[in-house]
Amino acid sequence: MKKEDTVKLISAEGFEFVIHKDAAMVSQTIRNMLTSPGGFAETEHGEVTFPEISTTILEKICKYFYWNLQFASGKQTEFHIEPELVLELMMAANYLHT
Amino acid sequence: MSGQKKRNFQIEAFKHRVVVDPKYAEKTWKILEHAIHEIYNHNASGLSFEELYRNAYNMVLHKFGEKLYSGLVTTMTHHLKEISKSIEAAQGELFLEELNRKWAEHNKALQMIRDILMYMDRTFIPSTHKTPVHELGLNLWRDVVIHASKTRSRLLDTLLELVHRERSGEVINRGLMRNIIKMLMDLGSTVYQDDFEKHFLDVSADFYRCESQEFIESCDCGNYLKKAERRLTEEMERVSHYLDARSEAKITNVVEKEMIESHINRLVHMESSGLVNMFVDDKYDDLGRMYSLFRRVQNGLVIVRDVMTAYIRDTGKQLITDPERLRDPVDFVQRLLDLKDKYDKVISLAFNNDKTFQNALNSSFEYFINLNARSPEFISLFVDDKLRKGLRGVSEEDVEVVLDKVMMLFRYLQEKDVFEKYYKQHLAKRLLSGKTVSDDAERSLIVKLKTECGYQFTSKLEGMFTDMKTSQDTMHGFYSTVGPLLGDSPMLTVQVLTTGSWPTQPSATCNLPAEILWVCEKFKSYYLGTHTGRRLSWQTNMGTADLKATFGKGQKHELNVSTYQMCVLMLFNNTDRLTYKEIEQATEIPAIDLKRCLQSLACVKGKNVLRKEPMSKDIAEEDAFFFNDKFTSKFIKVKIGTVVAQRESEPENLETRQRVEEDRKPQIEAAIVRIMKSRRVLDHNNIVAEVTKQLQGRFLPNPVVIKKRIESLIEREFLERDKTDRKLYSPLLFSNMAFKAGNEILEETKQIF
Incomplete structure (x- = not known):
């Protein structure tokens, strides 16, 4: 993975997830962060901190990003969500415009 | 979380976090306001997108959307006012550049602001029906910057000034121009139209009105068109370079209207360079230009077409009524063909093969060709000339080309039956004298006539070919059975012609020399022996003969002469001197033919086998003729005045006319009866119309003649008038209606020695 193809997502607890930009851009919000003109900090450093998203949720989100890419390319599998994560995950989804 | 799942749930806003800080909203807005300032000041690199987004997100969630939105409007308006000031301050040339630069900056800033306020754009704005951020940014730019009182008019003036400078040949910064125009279009099509396009079109109209006035005073038509064309392409280029594509139709319309439409009549009729002169001088480029330009204008082509039609009709009429031209039918038809070729070329090269122009051309030809009643005769003469000699040694394809052209002229003829009459006569002469260049060409033309006019038209012509073959x-049969009995009497070649198929000429027989008469009788008895119930009569006026003659110093010549001439010359076997009267008595050749024949024997230089007293060009009844002992010629074979198709003299012409009229009567009657049989009852005008329709493939019947035919049919009780309405006719006596076609087959013969 080349550095410029990836993005680092940092959770509230400081865990870092390095994923492909393509995957991250499943989120419209992250897409805007990475592509907005004028050079915001995130665009320049290639990392985004989410102080309001916990590690567990962020991990699930990253998994979802990759699942979504596969789903879009025709691989129809199920995405399993633990019931206890549902509420928080939904709030995050609203925030990330996913 | 996926799109589908989300649709089923309505995400309720985050409720569990309660805002304690009453100044929360104010504080958060401050952060965002600062960020917007920074963005406008190109200082955004230090900002965290996530933080700003989160703040805006939270503000909306906590029902401070309204505050966020109004704050945005105020802040942005503030910045735009400053920008507007700096643009107004820009001097001269820099104005547009400054405007362009600021616009680019504003766009970029707007993009960033929209991105961080995305959540508001997504949820708050649709639910409160406010203007989305991007559109808001454009609207504010329009209202604050572009519509600032000074900038608005200055912008328009600058743009128009630049366009004007480009039109006068200067080079301007098209990139800048394009960006500014693009800005106006981005602000909405109404902004582009109201703030630029409308004025642009007005100014252009003024500009081209003046310019075209100036050009038309100073240029000839060709040059004017060149200039107009260049202007038109320039405007189209301008549109493609920096204007809205939708403006193209509008601006070209302006140019067309000012440069072409307003001057169209003057251009077409321009003295010494107008349309007619272009035709005369074969200026295909100019004509093509005129066509493509005038096509853009309503009625433009109609004017061109009308002028062309009038001109062709005029030249055609001159040509066709010029007595000078009528003297040589072949040249006359060739001129017609040349004229047609010329305009065909114009239409294909310059007028894009426009169907309407072709139709106009055809109708013009149809108009003037039929002005001269002798056109059918001349066309037939032209064919005769071509098939006799004109096409000798020409390749088959070229023959076809010539024949096709002839057919084209034929199509224009209204009196096709007159053509048929002459064609038949000429074909007969060609066949009988064996002068036709190629049988294939003859047949090919007949096939063409057949496809054009149907079987009926050519059946007699085909019959002539069959007769020749039979x-x-x-003759084979005659010589193989009777041959040995004939000894060394003259060779006889007889062509048996079916009456009806061949143009019947009043058979003026003459007294044949005894030797020949004897052979003829032999043939007659042979023929009647094999075919019973037929009648033979000799057509001496159409034959030819080869004579062997020995002159004074013993020089021998073979003379190729007509049958009449042969009869005359045979008289000189016994005597040296004969008067006109004596010849007439001995041969009984009709006076006109005899004079003609003597003239060709005695008065043509190099072919004067007879000598006449007194020497003069015309034959008088008192003249005396001598055998010309001193006759010499370079050739052994001498051809003397053969039967050449010539244009008819006036009385002959009248006679043919009469025969044609006579032939038309049964055709018209047949048509009337056919129509009445199918329609049962019809009034007079409708009959005339129907008959004309049925017969127009062959000729144009005269209504008066039709009326006479109807009357004659009533007299003969084929039709009757309606008892109540005198204008209505109805048919009677169907069983009696078979028309006699005069089909008794008479065999007429004609000899060739």
């Missing part, structure tokens, strides 16, 4: 067989 006659050959008959």
